[in-house]
Amino acid sequence: MNFDWSVIWRNADALVEGTELTILLAVVTMAIAIPGGIALALMRLSGVRVLAVTSASFVELFRNLPLILVIYTAYYILPVTTGLSFSPISTAIVALSLNVSAYNGETFRAGIASIRRGQTEAAYALGMTRWQTTRDIVLPQAIRRVLPVLASTWVSLFKDTSLVSVISVGELAYTSMRIRAQTYRVLEMLTAMAAIYWLLGYPQAKLVDWINRKYAVSE
Amino acid sequence: MELDYSSVFDSWRFLLGGLGLTLALSVLTMLCSLVLGGAIGLARCYGPQWLRLPLVFYIDSMRSVPVLVVLVWTYFALPLITGVTLSPFWAALVALTAQLAAYVAEIVRAGVTSIRVGQTRAAFALGMSRTQTIRTIILPQALVRMMPAFGSILSITIKDTAIAAVIAVPEYMNRSQTVAGQGFHPIEVFTVAMAVYFIILFPVTRAVDMVYVRLAHLGRS
Numbered sequence: 332m333n334f335d336w337s338v339i340w341r342n343a344d345a346l347v348e349g350t351e352l353t354i355l356l357a358v359v360t361m362a363i364a365i366p367g368g369i370a371l372a373l374m375r376l377s378g379v380r381v382l383a384v385t386s387a388s389f390v391e392l393f394r395n396l397p398l399i400l401v402i403y404t405a406y407y408i409l410p411v412t413t414g415l416s417f418s419p420i421s422t423a424i425v426a427l428s429l430n431v432s433a434y435n436g437e438t439f440r441a442g443i444a445s446i447r448r449g450q451t452e453a454a455y456a457l458g459m460t461r462w463q464t465t466r467d468i469v470l471p472q473a474i475r476r477v478l479p480v481l482a483s484t485w486v487s488l489f490k491d492t493s494l495v496s497v498i499s500v501g502e503l504a505y506t507s508m509r510i511r512a513q514t515y516r517v518l519e520m521l522t523a524m525a526a527i528y529w530l531l532g533y534p535q536a537k538l539v540d541w542i543n544r545k546y547a548v549s550e
Numbered sequence: 551m552e553l554d555y556s557s558v559f560d561s562w563r564f565l566l567g568g569l570g571l572t573l574a575l576s577v578l579t580m581l582c583s584l585v586l587g588g589a590i591g592l593a594r595c596y597g598p599q600w601l602r603l604p605l606v607f608y609i610d611s612m613r614s615v616p617v618l619v620v621l622v623w624t625y626f627a628l629p630l631i632t633g634v635t636l637s638p639f640w641a642a643l644v645a646l647t648a649q650l651a652a653y654v655a656e657i658v659r660a661g662v663t664s665i666r667v668g669q670t671r672a673a674f675a676l677g678m679s680r681t682q683t684i685r686t687i688i689l690p691q692a693l694v695r696m697m698p699a700f701g702s703i704l705s706i707t708i709k710d711t712a713i714a715a716v717i718a719v720p721e722y723m724n725r726s727q728t729v730a731g732q733g734f735h736p737i738e739v740f741t742v743a744m745a746v747y748f749i750i751l752f753p754v755t756r757a758v759d760m761v762y763v764r765l766a767h768l769g770r771s
Contacts, residue, residue: 395705395751396744397712400723404740407730411737490616497716504618511626521627525619532614 338516339523349506350527356420356492356502360427361485367428368435373465375440386436393433399494402426406498423495427488434484442477443469479543486535490528503527557733558742561725568725569746575642575721576708582647583703587654594655595662596684605655612652617710621645625717642714650707657699661692694768701758705751712747722746 339346374386393401405426409417417425446469454464496505507524511517558565594605612620624645629635636644665688673683715724726743730736 391752391755392748395748395755397709397723397747399712399715400740400743400747403727404737404744407736407740486614490614493616493618494713496618504616504622508622518627518630521619521623525615525623528615528619529611533610536610536614 334519335516336519338510338514338519342510342514342520345506345510346503346523346527349501349503350531352420352500352502353489353492353504354531356423356427356495356500357485357489359424360431360488360492363424363428364431364435364488365481367432368437368439369470371432371436372439372443375436376443390433390436393429394437396430398426398430398491399497401430402495402498405429419495419498419500422498423492423500427492427495430491431484431488435481438477438480438484439473442473442480445476446472475546479539479546482539482542486532486539489532489535493528553738554735555738555742557729557735558739560733561729565722565725565729565742568720568722571639571719572708572711572721572723573750575639575646575711575714575719576704578643579646579650579711580704580707582643583650583654583707584700586647587651588658590651591655591658591662594659596680609652609655612649613656615649617646617649618713618716620649621713621717624648638714638717638719641717642711642719646707646710646714650703650710653703653706654700657696657703658692660699661696662688664695665691694765697765698758698762701754701761705754705758708751708754709747 371386371390374382375390377383402423405422406419409415409422409425450468450472451464454468459467492502493504496502496508499505501509504524507520507527511520514520590605590609594602594609597605621642625636625638625641628641669687669691670683673687678687711719711721712723714721715727718724722743726739730739733739
């Protein structure tokens with residue numbers, strides 16, 4: 332069997348572009364999903380029944396659906412329901428954000444719930460408003476507790492961006508498979524794809540382990 | 551918007567067959583991952599020193615590469631090296647197991663190391679052998695602590711089988727795509743698919759939470 336590894340160097344530019352888009356997708360999704368997750372958690376804990384039920388339903392729905400199905404469905408449903416034409420990239424960001432927001436919502440809810448009730452009561456006793464208490468007392472501590480979980484979610488998200496290749500978003504997986512189809516260099520291109528994901532993902536996985544050790548909560 | 555579910559109803563046998571394959575692939579993957587991952591996790595904790603480094607490397611590598619990449623590589627690239635062509639179903643089983651076993655191995659390690667050292671020392675002090683200590687003291691307690699995490703792995707497994715649609719395993723996701731492509735009602739087909747996956751996955755996640763509450767007190771030490 333002859334393998335021609337030079338195909339990777341000849342298509343290096345396209346691979347770099349694909350990698351950049353992969354990173355961009357992950358960054359933009361996380362930038363949407365962190366405020367989204369906080370909003371979902373605050374809705375859930377607001378004490379207003381309608382908000383709490385809406386938030387819980389959203390979280391349970393998207394935690395219990397395969398992401399690839401959400402991506403396909405968004406691809407077909409978004410243009411019809413909104414009447415706007417979505418580019419594959421914006422469809423991908425919508426689908427990824429829905430998924431990651433749901434996970435972040437659950438993460439923040441658990442983080443906020445882990446701050447003891449006494450702290451909120453103490454803040455009220457000092458005359459702080461509900462909003463002040465949430466912003467100055469509960470959230471700063473909760474964020475420290477949720478950081479390790481957010482880091483794991485980030486690594487999952489980084490890998491999950493590969494799934495949007497099914498709706499032709501030109502990120503790393505799609506680009507590699509496109510070059511494979513054009514050059515018939517199957518083993519070379521797929522191995523290059525796996526190697527690039529590995530090079531990017533391995534340090535991240537190690538960093539997450541480190542964050543988990545550093546921020547481990549022991550009571 | 552007019553919704554027309556006729557293409558879903560007309561192909562219900564075809565879709566039901568896909569659902570069967572989704573469940574079969576999920577169960578097989580889960581079983582293989584538990585066996586392989588359990589072996590890797592225990593070998594990492596108790597195996598010979600020279601074996602640990604490659605195992606840690608394997609586990610961390612699988613944690614850093616997307617499941618889609620493992621699936622596509624196993625199905626398209628692996629046959630070029632080994633000369634053995636796997637059908638999509640078996641390639642999916644191999645690829646999903648290769649990845650999920652790494653997660654199982656991490657759960658096993660976390661469970662085993664969560665049992666305090668004092669217990670091992672106490673067992674040794676009572677004259678128990680290493681094997682006896684692991685089998686009768688550590689593992690029974692560690693297993694209880696691993697249960698909730700194994701439950702999450704089951705739900706991840708079911709969701710990951712949908713990605714096998716990419717290598718044309720004719721499971722539910724793949725057959726939904728086929729039906730969506732033949733008729734002109736993709737929205738209805740994918741809405742039904744969302745309902746089907748949710749109906750399978752929601753009880754699983756609920757059951758995991760319940761098992762966790764029921765077993766939590768047993769894991770204390």
